[in-house]
Amino acid sequence: MKKPASLVYGAEEKPPLSIIIVSAIQHVAVIAIFMVYPLIIARQAGAPPAEIAAILRVGVLALAFAVLLQALPRGPVGSHFLAPSIFTGVYLGPSLLAAKLGGLPLVWGMTIFAGFVEIGLSRVWSRLRAFIPPETAGMVVFLVGVIIGLAALHVLLGKSSGNMVAGRDAFVAGVSLATMIGLNIWNKGRLRLFCILIGMVVGYVLSGFTGQITGADLRAVLNQPVLALPSFAHLAWAFDWSMVVPFAVTGLAAAMSTTAVITTYQRLTDADWVRPDARSIDGGILADGLAAVAAGLLGTYGLTISTANVGLVAATGVASRYIAFVIAAILAIAAFQPTLIGILTIMPAPVMASALLFTAVFIMISGVQIISTRVLDPRRTLVIGAGMMAFFMVSVVPSAFAGVPRWEQPLVTSPLVIATLVALLLNLVFRIGIRRTVTLEIDPKAVAPQDVVNFIERAAGIWGARRDVVTRVEFAVQQAVEAIVEFCRVKGPIALAVSYDEFDINAKLTYEGLPLELPNWAPSQEDILESEDGPRRLAGFLVRRQADRVQNTAAHGATVLSLQFKH
Known part of the structure; x- marks a missing residue:
């Protein structure tokens, strides 16, 4: 693994202790923002303040366990990266439904079930790659961002009448959000890294001035003991068969989101990165599932x-993994600090909403970026579009499926569940008729470069190939065709065959003529201008440079130029 120039400390490097501690504190500050999710679920279930505090305190223990699992240096468990977990919007819809149907015990029980689903998926995830393409994972990430944004609006409008935001709520949320945005955009120093935390602090202060946090609230928090063992009195588990599919899809969505995030870590920490490392992803999903099971057993909200x-x-x-162990230590210490957790339990709704809105934007765009890395043909466009349409239909008109049987209600009342199911079903249907190898015959007397590009684009769209790889394939094939026609004394047509096996794109040019020279070094400018061989050698060098592997062979009296592009 080669460290990119953008990294100061790579995954396996050990920074100075001061850097480790400061970095760990920053990560914990980001993690703390997403404590709003168990707050939302607990308040939805009508839990008393003491029980909410207990849920949050055991929750940070689950988060500490999760970051340790991901940072393990070797073995089948963990992605082996500095990859902290957070309470996630993936679990929000099903957990709200479970809280309404069976209270918090059903939330904990079904979270355990979702974790086991993710553990099971980790064992076969590499084989499912063709059925769960990256753009579908990107759609899930995008919709998780939408869920977070919608949750923020519900939090902000929760106690208002007529779907109107109260004046003081709008003021607190607006100033908090403006602080976060301003520090993120116009500050280039360390304040930018703490923009969300600073915005939340501003929101707390303003809430005190506007009466949304009272002196009684603060006294209740400050009068708690300095140290205390977390309470497990709230622990109880329940199971409901009607919630199996929603939480199974939640486990699947968590695995898809984890895949996207670990792939991002791989690209970020390796300058020579070409394709996702399946072992790291499988281990990361396994660790994510184990952490979700631990969260359910401890009686807290789902995480990823x-x-x-x-x-x-x-x-x-x-990106040093060593920071993960300090993060885990800080989180574990926080579990024994009732005052720290108590501050979160009195978080005003406008402050919660502003933090959620700010983070939702970045998560949504992250999903869009994952989708846009792939070439989308009409099939894949329909998959993504239909999934999003199903999501928004249920989100905007929750009563759209009110008439379906009770056992189907959990499937159609959770927007993320129905969107994921629609996308997966269409992926399976649209795989019918897809060919893994396509061919084109090229007339050397009338070469049409745009026809070659269109041919590759159509195949790449059907396969969902990465845009950057497809661009290299198009350039290399065009260069090779032009060079073969110009320098290789071609007799008869050139047969182009392009194939895809989920890992590589292979292009083969079969023709009757001389083999194309493929030098490792570019010819000098003098050679290009003065030598007859210069242009030919330049064309061969450009082909070799674009492909990851090239080979000239002779077969049945014909020359075969094979080009391999790692995907």
Whole structure:
């Protein structure tokens, strides 16, 4: 693994202790923002303040366990990266439904079930790659961002009448959000890294002035003991068969989100990165599932690898795994600090909403970026579009499926569940008729470069190939065709065959003529201008440079130029 220039400390490097501690504190600050999710679920279930505090305190223990699992240096468990987890929007819809149907015990029980689903998926995830393409994972990440944004609006409008935001709520939320945005955009120093935390602090202060946090609230928090063991009195588990599919899809969505985030870590920490490392992804999904099971057993909300913390790694250039162990220690200590957790339990709704809105934007765009890395043909466009349409239909008109049987209600009332099911079903249907090898005959007397490009584009769209790889394939094939026609004394047509096996794109040019020279070094400018061989050698060099592997062979009296492009 080669460290990119953008990183100060790579995944396996050990920074100075001061850097480790400061970086760990920053990661914990980001993690703390997403404590709002168990708050939302607990308040939805009508839990008393003491029980909410207990849920949050055991929750940080689950988060500490999760970051340790991901940072393990070797073995089948973990992605082996600095990859903290957060309480995630993936679990929000099903957990709200479970809280309404069976209270918090059903939330904990079904979270355990979702974790086991993710553990099972980790064992076969590499084989499912063709059925769960990256753009579908990108759609899930995008929709998780939408869920977070919608949750923020519900939090802000929760106690208002007529779907109107109260004046003081709008003031607190607006100033908090403006602080976050201003520090993120116009501050280039360390304040930018703490923009969300600073905005939340501003929101707390303003809430005190506007009466949304009272003196009684603060006294209740400050009068708690300095140290206390976390309470497990709230622990109880329940199971409901009607919630199996929603939480199974939640486990699948968590695995898809984890795949996208770990792939981002791989690209961020390896300058020579070409394709996702399946072992790291499988181990990361396994660790994510184990952490979700632990969260359910401890009686707290579902979690998964954080999309926000990978952004922090990119921003600071510090990716050392050693930081994960300090993060876990800080989180574990927080579990024994009732005052720290108590501050979160009295978080005003406008402050919560502003933090959620700010993070939702970045998560949504992260999903869009994952989708846009792929060439989308009409099939894949329909998959993504239909999934999103199903999501928004249920989100905007929740009563659209009110008439379906009771056992189907959990499938059609959770927007993320129905969107994921629609996308997966269409992926399976649209795989019918897809050919893994396509061929084109090229007339050397009338070469049409745009026809070659269109041919490759159509195949790449059907396969969902990465845009950057497709661009290299198009350039190399065009260069090779032009060079073969110009320099290789071609007799008869050139047969182009392009194939895809989920890992590589292979292009083969079969023709009757001389083999194309493929030098390792570019000819000098003098050779190009003065030598007859210069242009031919330049064309061969450009072909070799674009492909990851090239080979000239003779077969049945014909020459075969094979080009391999790692995907």
